[in-house]
Amino acid sequence: MTAKSLILVLPLFTLLNAEASPLTPKHLTLGVNETDLGVRDGLLDNSDDYRHSFDYAIAAGWTLAPKLELDVSYEIPALTQDENRPSVSGLGASVHYFLSEGRLQPFAGLALKHLSLDAADSGIDLPGSLSGLGLKLGLQFDFSEHLFGRMDATRMEGMSDDLRATQYQLSLGYRFGSMQDVASAPERAVPPTIVEAPVVVEPPEVIEKPIPMPEPVVVVMPPDHDQDGVITAQDQCPDTPPGMMVNTVGCSPFDLALSGITFETNSAKLTSSSTAILDRIASDLLPFPDLKIEVQAHTDDRGSAQYNLRLSQLRAESVRVYLIKKGILSDNLIARGYGETLPKYDNETATGRAKNRRVELHFLTSEN
The missing domain is CATH 3.30.1330.60 (OmpA-like domain)
Structure with a gap:
């Protein structure tokens, strides 16, 4: 493995060895890719296809939510493929959304990749790289709580040239955390509370004292000289005859x-x-x-x-x-x-x- 490859791979292991966070569980996958390259002609057709090539892929991932995860991958050419096939290497990132729960889980996602293409030994005239955005469809099977396998296909369109690529991958993964950690991640982030044994304190002796009776409140009503129900200060007709109906200002209707x-x-x-x-x-x-x-x-x-x-x-x-x-x-x-x-x-x-x-x-x- 070249020094450049080591520089690109080491951050993946550093991230995996980082202290646990609410984005657990983390996982690591190893896989084999078959990459088909072609020159874009129509929506689905190619005007020219190149011989497919093989490469190895290593990826580190984080589960963001019970059905959502993020993967960062690094690819290197396969050591056993023929010399007349292009060599593919590069970096990529993808987001996966799982469509169901259980041991067998289909998923869909988006991938962003930058692939370096080396066709010098094969005699093929290819650009030096392919940067593209792709759509990924796949299926995951959980062998156990930690071990799982995947197969997926990614259709990627070049963003700066007419190249397109289709990658088929088989991979084996290992999950470093439990899926139950995702639901409980916010609680695990809170430091545990130390519960001390309660100290029993005898309550002091309570001496009951008689409750004093409240003093009566004397309510002084405002004067109403003509006894019509409207106080004199607001009565516009203060001499209304006794028993007569009045309006709100004390006057006869x-x-x-x-x-x-x-x-x-x-x-x-x-x-x-x-x-x-x-x-x-x-x-x-x-x-x-x-x-x-x-x-x-x-x-x-x-x-x-x-x-x-x-x-x-x-x-x-x-x-x-x-x-x-x-x-x-x-x-x-x-x-x-x-x-x-x-x-x-x-x-x-x-x-x-x-x-x-x-x-x-x-x-x-x-x-x-």
């Missing part, structure tokens, strides 16, 4: 605009749809006989201010009279027309004017 109350044009006569709304309002007011309500009527700014004021007063009176007929005490209802003096919307638009023509009920407190 009747303090609202009566949406849908309409009258005939330029008249204080209620429409039929308005009386239906007032019937519902009256039934809601009857449970509160002490509630005092101001019936407010408003108009838009069309027409004279004096006319609008008089029309709004008549409309407010019309609503008051209807509610009295439905059972509301007359002393609890005040009618007041405001004409066009309190607009809430823009009188320059038809929509705004329609909204300004409205009737509202307002709850009267002791301050009104």
Whole structure:
């Protein structure tokens, strides 16, 4: 073996003798290759084929995962082949994926190789080397936990020339670790924990002390002067009569605009749809006989201010009279027309004017 060959082979043994790591088990294979060389013509055909040659291969490998391994190989020419055959040597690396488990395991892989070609003695005109990427298919049989055999074929295409090569290999391998090491590799990488014998310590004597009773917590509720459930600090209507329903800010729900109350044009006569709304309002007011309500009527700014004021007063009176007929005490209802003096919307638009023509009920407190 030449000095150059030794330089290339020694790293393989160095890697195999390295300290165990999570990439165990490691293995070593020895094999024989038959290499067929040819000049690429089509996808599968060759325009010219050379005599096949034989070489020996040694490979070191590492199992990366239960079905995945990496091999690094070195090839040297066979000593017994004829002189008229090309001599093949070189380096390669391949990744194998095993397709099943058990003693007989088919596998597929990718190989990257650089082969030196020497045809000086055979008289064949060949390039000096072939660098290529190949597809590998093979079958492995485990004779035991450590000993296994393989046969595989690699189809390799040259990357910088028109050469292609097909290599058929038979090899025998020895696995230096167990396949069970792969699954447990992360755990083996953790240093073992030294478990010391427990020291028994007698617990100290516990003297029970009576648990003191907690002092009662006095909860001071914020003031609610009108007793309507809304504290005075948040009550916008602090004088609501007792027992009256209020909204979230403490005001009567009747303090609202009566949406849908309409009258005939330029008249204080209620429409039929308005009386239906007032019937519902009256039934809601009857449970509160002490509630005092101001019936407010408003108009838009069309027409004279004096006319609008008089029309709004008549409309407010019309609503008051209807509610009295439905059972509301007359002393609890005040009618007041405001004409066009309190607009809430823009009188320059038809929509705004329609909204300004409205009737509202307002709850009267002791301050009104």
